[in-house]
């Protein structure tokens with residue numbers, strides 16, 4: 273440990289704020305940005321919006337977005353013995369469930385078990401899993417139907433890499449906070465938006481983009497990698513730089529924005545990768561298709577094991593993402 277960057281990553285990833293329940297993470301981020309921004313507000317869907325700069329003749333109204341929610345589970349039924357059945361909030365992978373530990377937003381911890389599996393070669397489905405919070409019957413169960421939990425997993429350093437339960441997308445929030453910290457001045461009216469409910473369909477970004485009405489939008493989120501054994505083919509690796517998104521399942525990034533990002537990276541000697549993600553999307557899509565349309569792109573942090581309780585990033589990619597975002601927002605946006 274030591275670096276302030278790692279301390280911030282640890283602090284933000286260990287907070288439990290699944291989609292729709294972003295109160296705790298919003299308070300922590302508000303604490304970080306209040307001294308760095310010119311103005312901070314929260315909108316009706318809970319998006320935290322920090323403005324920097326007033327704009328100028330050379331500037332634009334820019335929206336930068338990172339989502340602060342995380343995937344989680346929501347209790348749907350509690351049986352007479354106090355076992356909790358649940359459904360997912362966001363893209364839950366059943367493979368990673370049994371043996372996982374969870375923590376409800378109320379603070380109650382629990383573990384995930386599963387019904388007896390007749391075919392040991394198959395992972396249990398969501399319906400076959402349950403949460404055990406140590407209750408002995410339905411009445412003393414401290415969890416009610418509708419209560420929400422996130423995965424319990426402390427931040428961990430593994431060699432050069434950093435592992436946590438919600439790198440998606442607290443790492444993007446860290447990049448925006450550190451960009452705000454590093455930004456000396458900007459010709460733009462720049463809105464740093466920490467969005468809600470991304471994991472259930474980019475809902476916070478949809479309303480905040482409409483409200484801000486930007487000329488240009490950039491999201492910061494994680495992306496998959498192609499550098500682990502027998503994984504799907506993908507030209508992105510951990511440690512080779514942040515990735516400039518060209519396409520994902522939800523968006524074709526505006527080629528002018530892609531060029532601007534790549535030119536800025538090359539001019540500043542910042543390593544970068546070219547990203548095509550075949551499944552998944554980001555807040556950038558919501559910005560791109562708001563109102564009459566907005567040129568939009570996305571800077572991605574390469575991440576292994578996305579949507580598992582142990583998501584892994586490389587610290588150098590995070591630092592380089594901060595450098596690139598800072599360079600992008602410091603100068604005029606030539607697109």
Ligand code: CO
Pocket residue numbers: 440471579
């Ligand atoms: Co996600």
Ligand code: ZN
Pocket residue numbers: 339440441470493494
């Ligand atoms: Zn994400």
